[in-house]
Amino acid sequence: MAKELTTRAQDYSQWYNDLVIKGELADYSAVRGCMVIKPYGYALWENMRDVLDKMFKDTGHQNAYFPLFVPKSLFEAEEKNAEGFAKECAVVTHYRLIADPNNKGKLMVDPEAKLEEELIVRPTSEAIIWNTYKTWIQSYRDLPILVNQWANVVRWEMRTRLFLRTAEFLWQEGHTAHATAVEAIAETKQMLNVYADFVENWMAVPVLKGVKTANERFAGAEDTYCIEALMQDGKALQAGTSHFLGQNFAKAFDVKFSDQNNKQEYVWATSWGVSTRLIGGLVMTHSDDEGLVLPPRIAPIQVVIVPIYKGEEQKQVLDEKVGEMVKSFKAAGIRVKYDNSDHARPGWKFAEYELKGVPIRIAIGARDLENKQVELARRDTKEKSAVAMEGLTQTVENLLVEIQTNLFERAKKYRDEHITKVETWEEFMQVLDTKGGFISAHWDGTAETEDKIKELAKATIRCIPLDNPLENGKCVLTGNASTQRVLFARAY
RNA sequence: CGGGAAGUAGCGCAGUCCGGUAGCGUACCUGGUUUGGGACCAGGUGGUCGCAGGUUCGAAUCCUGUCUUCCCGACCA
Numbered sequence: 001m002a003k004e005l006t007t008r009a010q011d012y013s014q015w016y017n018d019l020v021i022k023g024e025l026a027d028y029s030a031v032r033g034c035m036v037i038k039p040y041g042y043a044l045w046e047n048m049r050d051v052l053d054k055m056f057k058d059t060g061h062q063n064a065y066f067p068l069f070v071p072k073s074l075f076e077a078e079e080k081n082a083e084g085f086a087k088e089c090a091v092v093t094h095y096r097l098i099a100d101p102n103n104k105g106k107l108m109v110d111p112e113a114k115l116e117e118e119l120i121v122r123p124t125s126e127a128i129i130w131n132t133y134k135t136w137i138q139s140y141r142d143l144p145i146l147v148n149q150w151a152n153v154v155r156w157e158m159r160t161r162l163f164l165r166t167a168e169f170l171w172q173e174g175h176t177a178h179a180t181a182v183e184a185i186a187e188t189k190q191m192l193n194v195y196a197d198f199v200e201n202w203m204a205v206p207v208l209k210g211v212k213t214a215n216e217r218f219a220g221a222e223d224t225y226c227i228e229a230l231m232q233d234g235k236a237l238q239a240g241t242s243h244f245l246g247q248n249f250a251k252a253f254d255v256k257f258s259d260q261n262n263k264q265e266y267v268w269a270t271s272w273g274v275s276t277r278l279i280g281g282l283v284m285t286h287s288d289d290e291g292l293v294l295p296p297r298i299a300p301i302q303v304v305i306v307p308i309y310k311g312e313e314q315k316q317v318l319d320e321k322v323g324e325m326v327k328s329f330k331a332a333g334i335r336v337k338y339d340n341s342d343h344a345r346p347g348w349k350f351a352e353y354e355l356k357g358v359p360i361r362i363a364i365g366a367r368d369l370e371n372k373q374v375e376l377a378r379r380d381t382k383e384k385s386a387v388a389m390e391g392l393t394q395t396v397e398n399l400l401v402e403i404q405t406n407l408f409e410r411a412k413k414y415r416d417e418h419i420t421k422v423e424t425w426e427e428f429m430q431v432l433d434t435k436g437g438f439i440s441a442h443w444d445g446t447a448e449t450e451d452k453i454k455e456l457a458k459a460t461i462r463c464i465p466l467d468n469p470l471e472n473g474k475c476v477l478t479g480n481a482s483t484q485r486v487l488f489a490r491a492y
Numbered sequence: 493c494g495g496g497a498a499g500u501a502g503c504g505c506a507g508u509c510c511g512g513u514a515g516c517g518u519a520c521c522u523g524g525u526u527u528g529g530g531a532c533c534a535g536g537u538g539g540u541c542g543c544a545g546g547u548u549c550g551a552a553u554c555c556u557g558u559c560u561u562c563c564c565g566a567c568c569a
Contacts, residue, residue: 004504011563013562013563014562014563017562022503028560028561029560030559030560031560032559032560032561033560087567087568088567088568153569155568155569157567157568157569158493158566158567158568159565159566159567159568160561164569165568165569169569171569218569237569238569239569240569241569273569274569275569277569306528307527308527308528309527310526310527311526311527342527344527344530345526345527345529345530345531346527346528346529346530347527347528347529347530347531348529348530348531349529349530350528350529350530351529351530352530363528363529365527365528367528368528375528458565492568492569
């Protein structure tokens with residue numbers, strides 16, 4: 001029986017949920033707002049993580065691990081950061097349960113076991129890390145510190161969605177310390193470029209690089225750089241952020257170093273992160289009504305081989321032949337799965353692997369053996385063709401590259417077609433309500449106007465693009481003078 | 493947290509109005525026939541109806557509370 005999928009046209013949100021659950025990326029759990037990442041989804045995350053991890057190391061970073069809990073007194077040290085996250089913190093107040101005397105078989109919090117100081121479950125780790133860096137840094141010779149951690153964090157969100165916004169999520173957070181602002185800013189931009197490189201070239205998701213307005217800035221940052229992606233429903237998704245933290249945390253945690261002239265200076269900081277949210281963005285960028293569409297470079301399975309046979313004898317012949325193919329694929333570094341399980345028929349497997357987004361499917365039966373060919377189907381275009389067994393590994397390698405490219409180009413074309421320049425408020429609203437996507441419009445630069453637009457249109461300034469050309473114009477809402485266009489969108 | 497919807501077998505649902513001891517499809521198990529786009533036949537297994545109370549001779553059904561999920565808001569990566 002078919003796994004019924006909701007189509008995008010029917011209900012975009014439900015379509016997304018269906019893909020995540022039926023594509024076996026994740027499941028709901030018994031915990032509010034928290035999901036179970038299933039093996040297939042986790043394999044995807046592992047591939048993403050491995051690539052990013054290498055990129056971080058190639059740019060000189062090392063991994064470390066800091067505690068899950070942050071004492072409240074440390075958490076509140078950097079005021080803006082604390083204020084920004086305060087309303088979504090899980091707090092540990094007790095350390096013991098006891099048998100409930102009034103309720104047999106039940107446990108209750110032991111009122112005797114109240115913590116002297118509450119522990120915040122980290123929503124982000126600047127506080128605990130900067131408190132630690134204080135002890136690591138004395139001299140300019142101790143700088144820079146280039147550390148990343150892979151971790152889980154908790155943000156008690158009002159409304160959660162699989163991958164896009166969960167109460168607990170997996171991410172990496174880089175936290176670096178530098179002797180100069182120039183160096184820290186360079187680091188911030190470097191990591192933004194690493195993210196853009198990864199998301200575009202590995203996930204095939206085109207992004208716009210930019211800087212956030214003061215309103216949208218990370219709590220405690222001087223500047224927040226971001227990459228913004230566009231989903232198929234016309235809403236934007238913040239895919240990664242890189243923050244220049246100035247000396248805010250150094251001052252809050254009193255982290256100073258002696259420079260070459262033996263002068264005490266505060267350290268300059270950055271932090272940057274991407275999360276499992278990227279998986280949500282990946283799903284909503286490429287997938288279709290048949291299921292997931294995963295880019296080859298990070299797909300857990302790049303090629304699936306489905307045998308078609310009548311009787312055990314034919315199966316054995318195929319097993320042997322395909323065994324050689326698999327060996328050759330693996331030698332070429334291709335992630336291949338041979339599904340010769342007998343309990344599902346070919347048609348069922350075809351549909352299943354389409355749902356799972358496997359980039360290439362190879363079907364092979366007696367007919368093909370005779371003709372020394374296989375049937376090769378690509379997930380991105382759903383085209384099928386007969387190709388020679390001779391040189392198949394090379395054919396597949398080439399096709400994987402082609403699919404990767406095609407997915408990116410397709411997404412980029414869609415994205416580019418959905419950046420609309422508008423001059424008037426009427427146009428602004430009309431584009432937003434009908435076409436969606438990014439709107440490039442003049443803004444007078446004030447937070448009041450930004451707030452007003454958010455209130456009226458539910459659209460926010462996603463970013464001020466990097467290298468944005470200066471252009472005189474009039475603010476789309478107020479008509480006040482403006483020097484540049486910024487990108488607006490409704491966002492996840 | 494406000495408004496709306498839902499929770500019954502792994503999954504999708506009916507039954508709830510009008511209380512009488514749980515059903516359909518699919519999946520799963522066994523056997524057989526099948527296998528180039530989600531196979532077919534036969535025989536089986538599996539739930540006490542999200543959870544906790546209450547009303548009643550009797551509760552999936554009525555009442556109260558609570559948890560979780562989805563959609564729309566406010567909040568946010």
